[in-house]
Amino acid sequence: xxxxxxxxxxxxxxxxxxxxxxxxxxxxxxxxxxxxxxxxxxxxxxxxxxxxxxxxxxxxxxxxxxxxxxxxxxxxxxxxxxxxxxxxxxxxxxxxxxxxxxxxxxxxxxxxxxxxxxxxxxxxxxxxxxxxxxxxxxxxxxxxxxxxxxxxxxxxxxxxxxxxxxxxxxxxxxxxxxxxxxxxxxxxxxxxxxxxxxxxxxxxxxxxxxxxxxxxxxxxxxxxxxxxxxxxxxxxxxxxxxxxxxxxxxxxxxxxxxxxxxxxxxxxxxxxxxxxxxxxxxxxxxxxxxxxxxxxxxxxxxxxxxxxxxxxxxxxxxxxxxxxxxxxxxxxxxxxxxxxxxxxxxxxxxxxxxxxxxxxxxxxxxxxxxxxxxxxxxxxxxxxxxxxxxxxxxxxx
Amino acid sequence: xxxxxxxxxxxxxxxxxxxxxxxxxxxxxxxxxxxxxxxxxxxxxxxxxxxxxxxxxxxxxxxxxxxxxxxxxxxxxxxxxxxxxxxxxxxxxxxxxxxxxxxxxxxxxxxxxxxxxxxxxxxxxxxxxxxxxxxxxxxxxxxxxxxxxxxxxxxxxxxxxxxxxxxxxxxxxxxxxxxxxxxxxxxxxxxxxxxxxxxxxxxxxxxxxxxxxxxxxxxxxxxxxxxxxxxxxxxxxxxxxxxxxxxxxxxxxxxxxxxxxxxxxxxxxxxxxxxxxxxxxxxxxxxxxxxxxxxxxxxxxxxxxxxxxxxxxxxxxxxxxxxxxxxxxxxxxxxxxxxxxxxxxxxxxxxxxxxxxxxxxxxxxxxxxxx
Numbered sequence: 196x197x198x199x200x201x202x203x204x205x206x207x208x209x210x211x212x213x214x215x216x217x218x219x220x221x222x223x224x225x226x227x228x229x230x231x232x233x234x235x236x237x238x239x240x241x242x243x244x245x246x247x248x249x250x251x252x253x254x255x256x257x258x259x260x261x262x263x264x265x266x267x268x269x270x271x272x273x274x275x276x277x278x279x280x281x282x283x284x285x286x287x288x289x290x291x292x293x294x295x296x297x298x299x300x301x302x303x304x305x306x307x308x309x310x311x312x313x314x315x316x317x318x319x320x321x322x323x324x325x326x327x328x329x330x331x332x333x334x335x336x337x338x339x340x341x342x343x344x345x346x347x348x349x350x351x352x353x354x355x356x357x358x359x360x361x362x363x364x365x366x367x368x369x370x371x372x373x374x375x376x377x378x379x380x381x382x383x384x385x386x387x388x389x390x391x392x393x394x395x396x397x398x399x400x401x402x403x404x405x406x407x408x409x410x411x412x413x414x415x416x417x418x419x420x421x422x423x424x425x426x427x428x429x430x431x432x433x434x435x436x437x438x439x440x441x442x443x444x445x446x447x448x449x450x451x452x453x454x455x456x457x458x459x460x461x462x463x464x465x466x467x468x469x470x471x472x473x474x475x476x477x478x479x480x481x482x483x484x485x486x487x488x489x490x491x492x493x494x495x496x497x498x499x500x501x502x503x504x505x506x507x508x509x510x511x512x513x514x515x516x517x518x519x520x521x522x523x524x525x526x527x528x529x530x531x532x533x534x535x536x537x538x539x540x541x542x543x544x545x546x547x548x549x550x551x552x553x554x555x556x557x558x559x560x561x562x563x564x565x566x567x568x569x570x571x572x573x574x575x576x577x578x579x580x581x582x583x584x585x586x587x588x589x590x591x592x
Numbered sequence: 593x594x595x596x597x598x599x600x601x602x603x604x605x606x607x608x609x610x611x612x613x614x615x616x617x618x619x620x621x622x623x624x625x626x627x628x629x630x631x632x633x634x635x636x637x638x639x640x641x642x643x644x645x646x647x648x649x650x651x652x653x654x655x656x657x658x659x660x661x662x663x664x665x666x667x668x669x670x671x672x673x674x675x676x677x678x679x680x681x682x683x684x685x686x687x688x689x690x691x692x693x694x695x696x697x698x699x700x701x702x703x704x705x706x707x708x709x710x711x712x713x714x715x716x717x718x719x720x721x722x723x724x725x726x727x728x729x730x731x732x733x734x735x736x737x738x739x740x741x742x743x744x745x746x747x748x749x750x751x752x753x754x755x756x757x758x759x760x761x762x763x764x765x766x767x768x769x770x771x772x773x774x775x776x777x778x779x780x781x782x783x784x785x786x787x788x789x790x791x792x793x794x795x796x797x798x799x800x801x802x803x804x805x806x807x808x809x810x811x812x813x814x815x816x817x818x819x820x821x822x823x824x825x826x827x828x829x830x831x832x833x834x835x836x837x838x839x840x841x842x843x844x845x846x847x848x849x850x851x852x853x854x855x856x857x858x859x860x861x862x863x864x865x866x867x868x869x870x871x872x873x874x875x876x877x878x879x880x881x882x883x884x885x886x887x888x889x890x891x892x893x894x895x896x897x898x899x900x901x902x903x904x905x906x907x908x909x910x911x912x913x914x915x916x917x918x919x920x921x922x923x924x925x926x927x928x929x930x931x932x933x934x935x936x937x938x939x940x941x942x943x944x945x946x947x948x949x950x951x952x953x954x955x956x957x958x959x960x961x962x963x
Binding site: 482485489490492581584591 | 854864865867874875898953957
């Protein structure tokens with residue numbers, strides 16, 4: 196669909212991406228991803244190693260540190276084509292180390308910190324997690340209360356973090372802590388790297404309504420963190436944390452995942468019978484599916500338009516928030532449609548073994564439950580609308 | 593960086609906007625305004641925009657037409673630019689025999705002659721039929737039946753009339769409106785634009801009236817209909833934009849409960865949702881225009897139909913919320929915002945209703961999932 200934007204070299208690059216996944220994605224991992232099974236740490240680590248081997252694990256890093264220097268379009272193609280070809284989703288796979296800690300340390304770390312932390316990420320030796328949100332600080336992240344007090348050469352850190360994905364696998368945490376309670380909220384936060392093996396760190400799993408565990412709470416009780424683990428200046432942590440690279444935000448539109456979901460809808464309709472007839476023969480089903488497909492094209496064409504503007508030299512601005520809003524809301528709508536389409540077969544829990552019900556159908560409701568989080572995480576739809584209202588429409592505070 | 597044609601389009605749009613703001617007089621405000629406006633459009637070169645220079649036009653593309661009609665939409669213009677120039681004019685330019693083309697096209701571009709497109713038929717149950725064109729001796733035809741929703745039909749000098757014989761390719765005729773046996777019943781649409789139902793009683797047309805000269809006119813007809821639909825998408829963006837700008841301005845100005853309306857979060861989010869709908873619509877209109885430029889029929893049908901469906905629904909949302917956020921004054925005739933909404937509903941149904949386009953989109957996907 197974005198052929199109009201692609202140069203001949205971009206098209207070769209896209210072919211290269213497809214060939215890479217075809218040749219290097221292990222079949223076992225491919226079928227796990229395809230069937231919607233929960234992936235293990237080893238699945239992610241092995242895929243990261245394959246990407247690292249190809250030089251793509253640290254694609255978003257500055258070129259001096261192993262970044263690829265790709266255009267915005269090529270970063271987008273990388274995410275989209277890997278997803279379409281059946282690879283684990285880039286955001287999840289690469290996670291905090293390659294996608295957050297690495298770029299942050301490249302940009303704000305001193306030479307000693309770069310030497311200490313970057314190789315561990317590049318060689319897939321360490322798993323990182325994010326310690327930002329707190330029980331009392333979600334959308335209002337700046338109000339966070341985890342406290343870091345200087346004591347000699349260390350910070351002593353106490354507080355609680357929550358919604359930390361895969362923290363139970365983590366060696367290191369990117370932690371936002373308050374170092375100046377007297378300053379305005381955003382002006383009193385520092386960015387610390389916390390060793391998860393330190394005394395005083397406790398990780399507690401949070402089970403999701405889809406039955407899976409990826410979120411965790413992290414309790415910090417007087418954890419000693421060397422001050423040489425602070426990235427960037429003291430009380431300058433907010434800017435560090437907010438530096439989310441622009442090209443990643445286009446991924447929030449979830450175009451590839453939505454296409455895969457629509458494709459799944461088509462294939463379910465060809466094998467699934469409700470009241471004797473195949474779903475694909477139900478005109479109401481077809482009509483709604485096409486309507487949803489049209490809505491998906493509108494999101495994708497907007498990505499195309501923004502990419503075109505980016506290529507023409509106009510940097511991606513706050514307008515991009517609309518992609519997260521529309522992409523996630525549509526994704527949820529398609530899952531509701533699918534669950535409705537299979538009727539009562541969407542009710543049993545995911546693992547109930549029921550003959551005659553295809554695996555993809557059994558997993559629909561769990562997938563739908565998981566997706567309820569998409570409009571909440573990484574800036575809720577309501578927050579995204581606030582951002583658009585203030586920064587794009589200029590409406591009063 | 594912007595290409596030279598992007599710059600030209602921006603200049604075209606800007607000068608159009610300025611002219612319309614100063615000088616456009618809506619038809620419902622003066623009976624003679626339509627003729628006056630049309631003459632001015634001709635003077636500005638707008639009526640020649642889509643035609644080749646060899647035909648006396650300016651050689652503009654689908655993108656140029658989109659840039660112009662968006663400003664027409666924004667200014668509340670209801671004259672039948674798309675139906676007469678893009679659609680009817682496009683068919684004349686592509687398919688009329690040389691002698692006929694020369695005499696009609698130049699005068700059309702000069703604003704001296706108006707051409708309307710008679711295509712829609714109302715089938716109101718068993719026995720009612722649309723329009724038939726029966727071949728008679730000497731390559732001539734006898735035309736009988738009715739056409740509906742002919743934009744500018746009663747004011748036009750010429751009609752481009754389509755006929756669809758069952759199981760056969762479409763036929764298309766260019767005939768003078770004043771021909772014996774042609775009857776026009778004029779009325780206004782809800783947006784104030786002029787339309788007509790036409791009745792044809794044994795209307796005799798010679799061979800030279802047939803467009804397409806012996807080859808099938810079906811591909812050209814489809815292409816012009818798609819061009820018109822794509823242009824209507826662009827025009828709709830303009831109308832939405834006007835409704836939206838006026839709504840934000842109102843919300844920023846109007847105070848209740850001691851503060852501006854635009855300070856209330858629910859209304860902020862509503863305005864954001866309107867803005868998002870316009871953005872998505874613009875993306876789809878761009879896709880439709882690009883597909884018209886590339887001209888591969890199946891891809892064009894898919895993009896145009898998808899755009900029409902999406903934009904019609906976005907337009908309804910934006911138009912209705914524009915009224916909602918104005919409160920009671922939103923439902924008065926005095927305010928422009930109600931006019932914009934009426935126009936949006938008209939544009940949503942012209943050049944193929946949502947039902948038609950959803951069906952057509954589905955047919956382009958009949959080969960299964962290929963997205």
